[in-house]
Amino acid sequence: MKKAFYSSLFIHGLIFVLISVTLPEIKTKEINYISVEIVNEEVKEVKEVKEVKEVKEVKKNTAIKTAPPKQKPIIIPKKDKAIKKINIKPKPPIKKPKIIKPEEKIVKKIDKPKTINDDAFFDDMLKNLAKNQPKPIKPVKEIKNKINNKSKKTQAEIRKSQKSIANNIYKQIKANYTLPPAPDLKVINDITVQLRIYVRPDGTIIKTIIDKGSLKKAQNDPTYLPYVEAAQRAIKKLGKFEKLPQEEYNLWKIVDIRFTPYET
């Protein structure tokens, strides 16, 4: 009886010590580690979904083509492994960093620089982790690195195509955008207009939604309303985008546009 008691106490104590020792690392580094994974996952997932939707040929490497189906099963067990570590953690720390990521994404403009930076950043982290992590983690890390490399390629390509699509859209909208009549130009910060458009696969713009802030401002300020109308007019006048790549429809399915008027 006593033996059982002491041994259970010992095991409990050991576990307790393990938690207290490993917990900080897990909090700061491992969490990030995990979220990077998820980003990669998304990218691949997106591609997979695209392939499912579009019947047309995919330009990308066969390597990537084949990767997604395999990765899915890989990801989940990895998660398990990761989760085992997480097990010990309390839940809130996991969620917070994940939530931060999407917000950061909103702030960005055309491309996704953060992912690159994150990769580099987390590479460092990974290295650091490598120093501190107990051995069993290593095999997981290796797999993680492989996946990182693959996702980097696709990310770069995605960014590239996003950039060229963005340029294309920019040109087409700008060609149809004229400033409203005004005897003077207000301070630039005052007259930016934010809106979102939804586009059909053939390029037709089907819906325009003005950002709430812009709408409210237009209701209160009659000198701001013409700028909102000018932005709407630009969209209506264009009506339909030409020459956008069909196979990357998901990249331009929804477009957030910010109009910052000033004299050009």
Next chain:
Amino acid sequence: MLKYFKVIASIIILSYLVSCSNKDQDSLLLDAEGGNIEISSTSTEEIEIEDVTATPIQIDEVALTVEEKLSSELIDVGDRVFFGYDESIINDESANTLQKQYQFLTRNPDISITITGHCDERGTREYNIALGERRGTAVKNYLISLGISSSRIAVISYGKEKPTVEGHDDWAWTQNRTAVTFINSN
């Protein structure tokens, strides 16, 4: 008898004809002159017009009124002083002129004067009204300091509204930065 008649008739007729022709010639001349006059008046500007004024005019000696005499005396003495741009300072030359005005006013104790202040056109309307007033007052104060009673002197400013000289150059502007003394008519 008949022969006599014929001779007289022919003489009469001839003389008539001659006179007629003369007339015609006269009238022709006139026409020619008339024609000439017309042409000369339209062709060039330099001729006839001055000639019209050359016709002598009767000059009657009209006696100058007392007022006119005094005014011309004042003008001889010096009825105006001049100022620098945007200034109302009485300089030495002005002081000299005002000294003479003072003497004139002392000689004629019954007259009162109005000093008008003026500016050149290179200033805004309202400020120039004020500046003209300042210039007129400078003259008035100087005369008072010499001994003229202030009740004899009034000041009006015309700003840039009534330049004494037309023109848009330095000379015109200098002439227009002035205070002019006028004798009040009673």
Next chain:
Amino acid sequence: MYNFKRQFIKFIFIAYVFFSCFFMSYYKIVFAQEEPLRIDIMGGKIQAMPIAISYFTIEDDLKELKLHNNIPNLIADNLVNSGLFKLLNRDAYMQNPEQLISSPKFRDWRIIDAQALITGNISKRADNKINVSIKLWDVYGEKRLFGISLSSKIKSWRRISHIISDKIYERLTGEEGYFDTRIVYVSEAGSQKNRKKKLAIMDQDGANHQYLTDGNSLVLTPRFSPNQQQITFFSYRGINRGLKPSVYLYNLKTGKMKILGEFPGMSFAPRFSPNGSNLVMSLSQNGSTNIHIMNLKDKQTKQLTKGIAIDTSPSFSPDGKNIVFNSDRSGGQHLYIMKENGKNPKRISFGRGSYATPVWSPRGDYIAFTKFTRGRFFIGLMHPDGSAERLIAEGYLTEGPTWAPGGRVLSFFRQTPQKDGSMRTRLFVIDITGNRERELITPEDASDPSWSPKNIN
């Protein structure tokens, strides 16, 4: 027992974390999938807004008045003269006025790139009145922006057109319109030494021109009352009868003129206060000129500036709390702002040159002035704190800015030497960007413009 429990808890824990991770990543995937592309459009083309103004429909027995052409033409003139709008050629209109009675076929107007369309109808009312109703359409948005209906006697058709122009201008630019206004000014003729000056008044587009005085005495610097049919001005009337040059009030309705008051010296440069109850002006005495304020009801006067300097050309801020004026107390002509009771004067202009004739915009955000520097005259703008000074118009003798309602457009006058040595003096209109300067048509030379507030009904 322990083990089982722990295992069970571990299992639940793992399962929970797993599922939450899964859902989160799924959410992220979905979210990322729909994450929109972000575009920034910086800058935009500046062009006059192309608009179409159709002729109106009109009742048959009014047709001979031609108002169905004249009213839209006048509206077009107003909008085009502002420089902000371009009228599309009527030859290109695909729908005629009758077809536009209910609702336009927007596609037909998109084709000619009309961004706005104006349609209207004129009908008869009792006792020689007409009713004009118009609609303003958003062509690309395919909707009606607003409709308005006005009625008046036929002879006031120009005013109806101006009021409609104001409403359209206000809706499309967001700024206050200035078309239903008048300009009072000094009409000049004669030699430089002997100028004959008459007070004159006209609509802002030059129509309905009238002389108010006969030119026998010099008149200068008129100003409109903010809330009454009244003008104040400075005149040399009666100086031959011993009157000093003084400030007068002129009632536009009755045509009656009266002298404001008797002062020991000259009184000039009169302006109304924003509430119309007071008049500020300059009084000169003994070489110094100071600003005084007079209550128009009880004629009580109070001195606002003191000293031997020249303080003149005052102008109230639109809220009536401050006065900007021109003073040479520092040695040169500069602009100062003081409280409406004369306290705390402080200088706001510091550039090289002379600053004069300050006028506070009706929006309160700008002060316009005349600047003379290095032999040249300019019309300039600055903020009430003296910052952001910029010069928007130039000319040999260019001065006397006055603001149109809305505070975005100004008028001033300019004397330009002609080839034969004579001077041509005319009124001009310009907007605060310095663009769209144009000359106003007047029968003679013109100076000292003062823009009225919006006409009172």
